[in-house]
Amino acid sequence: MAAKAVRRLLSEYRELINNETEGIYAGPVSEDNFMLWECLIAGPPDTPFEGGMFSATLKFPDDYPLSPPELKFTCEILHPNVYPDGTVCISILHPPGDDPNMYESASERWSPIQSVEKVLLSVMSMLAEPNDESGANVDASKMFREDRAQYENIVRRCARKTVGL
Amino acid sequence: MAGSIGIPQLILCAIVAVLFYRYVLSPSQTPGASGSASRRRPRAAVSQNDIESVRVMFPQISVAAIRWDLEKNGSSVSATTEKILNDGFLPEPPASAVRQTPSPLPSSPLGGTGLSQAPVPPLPSSVATTLGHSDLITRYSLHLRLESYRPDGSTVQLSPSPKKNDKASLFIRGRERRDLMILEARKKMEAMLRR
Numbered sequence: 001m002a003a004k005a006v007r008r009l010l011s012e013y014r015e016l017i018n019n020e021t022e023g024i025y026a027g028p029v030s031e032d033n034f035m036l037w038e039c040l041i042a043g044p045p046d047t048p049f050e051g052g053m054f055s056a057t058l059k060f061p062d063d064y065p066l067s068p069p070e071l072k073f074t075c076e077i078l079h080p081n082v083y084p085d086g087t088v089c090i091s092i093l094h095p096p097g098d099d100p101n102m103y104e105s106a107s108e109r110w111s112p113i114q115s116v117e118k119v120l121l122s123v124m125s126m127l128a129e130p131n132d133e134s135g136a137n138v139d140a141s142k143m144f145r146e147d148r149a150q151y152e153n154i155v156r157r158c159a160r161k162t163v164g165l
Numbered sequence: 166m167a168g169s170i171g172i173p174q175l176i177l178c179a180i181v182a183v184l185f186y187r188y189v190l191s192p193s194q195t196p197g198a199s200g201s202a203s204r205r206r207p208r209a210a211v212s213q214n215d216i217e218s219v220r221v222m223f224p225q226i227s228v229a230a231i232r233w234d235l236e237k238n239g240s241s242v243s244a245t246t247e248k249i250l251n252d253g254f255l256p257e258p259p260a261s262a263v264r265q266t267p268s269p270l271p272s273s274p275l276g277g278t279g280l281s282q283a284p285v286p287p288l289p290s291s292v293a294t295t296l297g298h299s300d301l302i303t304r305y306s307l308h309l310r311l312e313s314y315r316p317d318g319s320t321v322q323l324s325p326s327p328k329k330n331d332k333a334s335l336f337i338r339g340r341e342r343r344d345l346m347i348l349e350a351r352k353k354m355e356a357m358l359r360r
Contacts, residue, residue, distance in 0.1 A: 164300035
């Protein structure tokens with residue numbers, strides 16, 4: 001089963017390297033483990049994330065692409081849809097069968113026709129437009145709603161930190 | 166009543182005695198039976214190869230820290246890798262452990278960015294963070310390349326040779342793309358802050 005996952009991941013990797021998508025990078029952490037990737041997501045322009053390069057890990061299950069990977073930021077980040085441990089909560093990372101939040105339509109959720117590239121692009125648009133309904137980080141949601149200036153301030157600081165400034 | 170002690174009881178007593186001796190009096194002879202036993206275990210030999218393979222990925226982590234973590238987890242390179250990725254760092258070994266591993270390479274303290282670091286108040290606890298996340302320049306040891314990097318690409322020739330698709334070439338190109346993205350983002354951010 002895992003061999004199938006590795007084959008698929010190798011072809012996704014080849015695709016990502018040969019057809020670069022602006023603002024995202026993803027690849028296995030080491031050559032002998034294709035089930036753990038590191039990735040970079042550029043902060044979208046015209047948002048407080050702009051200029052930051054946000055790093056995350058993607059952990060793939062043995063039955064990938066049947067089940068979705070898990071995406072976890074490995075940098076400081078404040079966002080309503082990112083749990084305090086860095087795990088990202090968006091519909092594309094949820095298997096179609098379970099809908100913990102009861103608002104996602106099946107088409108938005110994970111299926112084998114999705115890909116690493118689509119996941120990363122979804123995360124990028126999530127950064128630009130937080131989903132207020134899914135409160136993975138309740139404090140961040142509250143700050144986003146009630147004190148936007150402070151939220152943006154902190155996000156900007158996180159963005160600077162990602163590139164060591 | 167004494168007559169009621171038969172052979173089954175004697176056997177039971179013997180078993181209890183053996184178990185008592187084995188698990189209570191000499192825990193160090195039961196490999197992996199408990200945490201205290203594994204801690205007392207002599208340092209497992211960690212091969213230089215394993216240390217190198219972690220170090221290649223994370224040059225900013227000291228050899229001593231890598232060796233110590235590998236010793237603790239039984240030379241599992243993937244466990245150590247995952248730990249570094251999750252935490253952003255590895256704890257340095259205690260002084261007693263360092264003394265046995267001479268000449269650990271120092272983790273690169275390159276910080277010569279020329280930008281003043283004003284003290285900033287700590288981020289609120291709602292910020293997703295595990296303390297110790299390092300920035301990307303530090304994580305991938307890009308300080309030296311940062312000085313020569315020009316965003317217009319004049320110093321960089323992106324794969325002039327025909328693109329190869331074998332695994333090794335993919336990795337080389339992938340890593341290069343990753344580093345360039347970081348350097349470019351850094352330069353952009355420097356420009357943004359100057360405005």
